Amino acid sequence: MKKTWKNVFGFVLIAAVSSAVAVGTNTYLMNKKQHAEQALAEGVFSQPVRMTNFASVAAENIDFTTAAEATVHGVVHIKSTSTVQASGGQYMDPFEFFFGNRGFSRPNPQPREGAGSGVIISTDGYIMTNNHVIDGADELEVTLNDNRKYPAKVIGADPQTDIALIKIEEKGLPTIPFGDSEKIKVGEWVLAVGNPFNLTSTVTAGIVSAKSRSISFDRTSINQIQSFIQTDAAVNPGNSGGALVNTKGELIGINTAIYSQTGNFAGYSFAVPISIAGKVAADLKQYGAVQRAVLGVMIQDIQNIPEEAKKDVKVLEGAYIASFAERSTAKEAGMAEGDVIVAVNDVKIKSSNALQEQISKYRPGDKVKLKINRKGTEKILTVELRNAQGSTEVKKGGDTAEILGAAFKALTDTQKKQLNVSYGVEVTGVTNGKLRDAGIKKGFIIMIINNQKMSSADDIEKVVDKIVKGNTEDQGLFIKGFYPNGRTRYYAIDLSE
Numbered sequence: 001m002k003k004t005w006k007n008v009f010g011f012v013l014i015a016a017v018s019s020a021v022a023v024g025t026n027t028y029l030m031n032k033k034q035h036a037e038q039a040l041a042e043g044v045f046s047q048p049v050r051m052t053n054f055a056s057v058a059a060e061n062i063d064f065t066t067a068a069e070a071t072v073h074g075v076v077h078i079k080s081t082s083t084v085q086a087s088g089g090q091y092m093d094p095f096e097f098f099f100g101n102r103g104f105s106r107p108n109p110q111p112r113e114g115a116g117s118g119v120i121i122s123t124d125g126y127i128m129t130n131n132h133v134i135d136g137a138d139e140l141e142v143t144l145n146d147n148r149k150y151p152a153k154v155i156g157a158d159p160q161t162d163i164a165l166i167k168i169e170e171k172g173l174p175t176i177p178f179g180d181s182e183k184i185k186v187g188e189w190v191l192a193v194g195n196p197f198n199l200t201s202t203v204t205a206g207i208v209s210a211k212s213r214s215i216s217f218d219r220t221s222i223n224q225i226q227s228f229i230q231t232d233a234a235v236n237p238g239n240s241g242g243a244l245v246n247t248k249g250e251l252i253g254i255n256t257a258i259y260s261q262t263g264n265f266a267g268y269s270f271a272v273p274i275s276i277a278g279k280v281a282a283d284l285k286q287y288g289a290v291q292r293a294v295l296g297v298m299i300q301d302i303q304n305i306p307e308e309a310k311k312d313v314k315v316l317e318g319a320y321i322a323s324f325a326e327r328s329t330a331k332e333a334g335m336a337e338g339d340v341i342v343a344v345n346d347v348k349i350k351s352s353n354a355l356q357e358q359i360s361k362y363r364p365g366d367k368v369k370l371k372i373n374r375k376g377t378e379k380i381l382t383v384e385l386r387n388a389q390g391s392t393e394v395k396k397g398g399d400t401a402e403i404l405g406a407a408f409k410a411l412t413d414t415q416k417k418q419l420n421v422s423y424g425v426e427v428t429g430v431t432n433g434k435l436r437d438a439g440i441k442k443g444f445i446i447m448i449i450n451n452q453k454m455s456s457a458d459d460i461e462k463v464v465d466k467i468v469k470g471n472t473e474d475q476g477l478f479i480k481g482f483y484p485n486g487r488t489r490y491y492a493i494d495l496s497e
Contacts, residue, residue, distance in 0.1 A: 045122035045285070062189055062247055068203045070249035073145045074176035075242055077195045078129055078152070078166075080114040080137035117194035117242030118142065118166065119251060120175050121281065125150075125168040128281050129241030130256055131157045134164050142168050145201050156284030160292075162256055163272060163280040164241075176243055179250025181229065181273035182357075184208055192233040192255055192269065194242025206233030206269075212353040215257060215270060227357040228270040229253045235269035244271040253277070276360060283363075289395045289469035291363040293385035296328030297321050299352040302340065309338065314376035318342040319355035326473070327390035333383040335372065342378075343371035359385065365392035388473050395469045403464060403495070405433015408457040411445070419445065419484065423455040438491045440479075448480040467495050 116133030120126070127142065134140060140152040150168035157164035184190075185208065192204045210230035229244065235255050244253035253271030258264075283290045299319045302310075313320065318340035324331045341349050344358040345368055362368060364387040372379050386392055407429040416422060427444045430436050446454050449463050466472045477493040 045126055045282070064189075064191060064203075064205055064247065067191055067245055067247050067249040068193070071176050071191070071193050071243055071245050071251075072201050072203060073174040074120045075145065075193045075195075075201070076118045076120060076127060077143040077198070077200050078116045078118045078127075078133055078241065079141045079143070080116075080134055081139040081141075082112050082114075082137045115195065115198055115238055116240040117238065117255070119241070119243045119254065120173050121178075121251075121278075123171065123173050123175060125170045125173060126155070126281070126285065127152070127166050127168065128254060128277060129164050129166060130254065131159050131162045131164045133241045134166060135159070140166060142166070143200070144173075156288055158280050158284065158290045161272060161276055161280050161290070163254065163277045165281045165284040176245065176249070176251040178274055178278055179246050179248065179252040181252040181275045184211070184229065184246065184252055186211060189247050190229075190231055190233055190252065191245050191247075192231070192235050192239060192242060192271075193245060194235070194239035194255060196234075196236035196238040198238055202239075204234040206231045209268065212351055212357060213270060214353050215259075227273060227276065227353045227360075228256070229273055231269055231271065232267055233269060234265045236265045237263065239269075273357070275357070279360065287394060291394060292387060293359060293362045293364045293366060294325075294388055295330040295359060295383065295385065296325040296390075297330050297335070298323040298325065299341075299355060301352050312338055312375050313340060313373075315340055315342060315373045317348075317350040318373065319349055319352040327386070329383055329386050330370075330381075333370075333381045334379075335370075335381060335383075336374065339372045339374050341370055342373050345369050346371075364394075389475055403433065403468065404435050404460075404493075405431045405437075406435040406440070408446070408460055410456040421445075421447070423447070423453055424481070425454045425457060425460060434477075434493050434495070438479075438493050440491055441483075444481055444483055444489070446479055446481045449477050450474055451478075464495070 114133065114137070116129060118127040118129035118133070121128050134154055134157065137154075140154070142150045142152045144150075148170075150170060152166045152168045155165040155167050188208045190206060190208055192206070194202060196202055208229060209232050211227075213228040213230040215228060229252070231244065233244070235242075235258050239255045240257075242255045243251055244255055246252050251274050253273050254277045255269060255271045257270045259266055259268035259270075280290050298321070300322050302313055302316065302318060302320050305313070305320050305322070309320075321330075321335060321337055321339045321341070323337060324335075328335075341355055343349055344355065347358055349355050349358065359368070362385055364385055367382055367384045370381045370383055372381060384392070387395060406427050408425050409428045411419070411421070411424045411426055415426070416424070425446045427435065427440060427442055427446065430440065430442050446460065448454065449460065452459070452463060454460055463477070467474050467476070476495050477491075479491040479493065480488075482488045
């Protein structure tokens with residue numbers, strides 16, 4: 001997987017192996033004591049109680065062998081197999097000119113194999129990995145450290161945090177116990193366990209070189225969560241989804257990306273903290289969707305705010321409130337633009353990333369105490385968190401066909417030529433559901449939903465899934481398309497009802 005991110009210091013690469021392209025990554029957070037242990041107590045994951053009691057010794061005398069032996073059996077190799085479309089020639093498309101497209105491509109199916117790592121988090125076969133390791137896969141094969149192989153199914157995935165949960169059918173599997181990623185310190189020794197370059201059961205060592213690290217451009221998004229653990233433990237393509245563990249053999253992160261200008265390790269790697277990944281995995285198993293809470297604020301680090309705004313800021317650290325989203329619960333609680341959040345439930349906030357980290361511990365409906373600094377005066381606000389759609393209700397994953405009451409099929413090459421289009425999805429059947437209620441009939445060609453081009457049934461599923469799970473402010477579908485007789489139609493469908 002080759003896709004890169006550019007930033008001020010180079011390129012950030014997803015640490016997965018593939019013969020095709022890589023997919024981007026984002027992040028999310030939870031509180032280990034409140035949610036990871038709660039998830040285990042409620043039977044979300046059947047992980048046995050494992051006590052770790054390793055002696056604290058000077059760094060130069062640390063023995064990594066015990067931690068390595070305790071964790072290597074809990075890391076698996078994941079092979080993904082999928083079919084991708086290879087683009088061909090192009091020609092002008094008069095119909096699609098109306099929709100803003102400029103050409104027609106002739107795709108040819110091509111097989112693709114990718115590889116990554118995963119961490120067994122329950123004895124009955126639940127495995128945590130990266131979303132980009134399994135994204136788009138038609139088949140998944142998991143290989144344990146003892147070379148046993150199993151087919152795996154996807155339980156759920158969260159592209160915003162790049163965390164996915166898959167499962168194999170087996171009992172009595174070795175697991176890696178959760179640690180507390182919030183307690184790790186810069187300079188602390190850690191181990192990366194995974195399968196770089198398809199070399200199974202590889203362990204590398206390094207130290208934590210930074211916390212709450214952001215590797216994306218957009219630091220003001222209310223949807224992104226950037227709070228990586230940065231280490232110098234060697235991580236290479238194939239390590240994606242593998243374990244970052246402390247010297248006690250506890251899981252503190254999921255290895256996700258590397259800094260590199262060559263595609264291989266060049267000194268820095270990034271892991272999603274287990275406080276994020278564990279919460280996401282627990283939500284995916286329990287609800288089928290991540291229960292993501294937001295404040296509804298656009299935030300910036302203080303050093304990045306405009307000079308004219310700095311005269312009113314009397315602190316050096318915190319998350320600066322640049323503006324508010326619609327239906328902002330923080331604004332309703334009394335927060336104002338220019339405020340600086342310096343603590344969440346008495347936990348100090350040093351940056352916008354740290355604020356995202358703390359809020360991510362909670363679910364919509366939870367209340368948090370925020371300490372803000374307003375032009376030198378400290379205030380305490382209590383805020384009830386909501387989801388991106390402004391409610392506190394639990395969002396669960398659903399079947400798109402059941403919700404919409406329809407079946408879909410990507411247009412064949414023959415249909416595209418006949419209809420003079422280069423993409424589109426045909427409605428092949430309509431039953432009781434949202435589409436029939438809106439007046440859509442069998443044979444309708446869906447071209448665009450919510451300003452996104454639709455090329456497959458999966459494209460439709462992704463759009464609907466984001467809305468149903470509360471991961472977007474959209475609460476409905478605006479569909480553009482046409483019937484084979486050439487009649488163009490527009491439909492608006494409310495999914496909140």
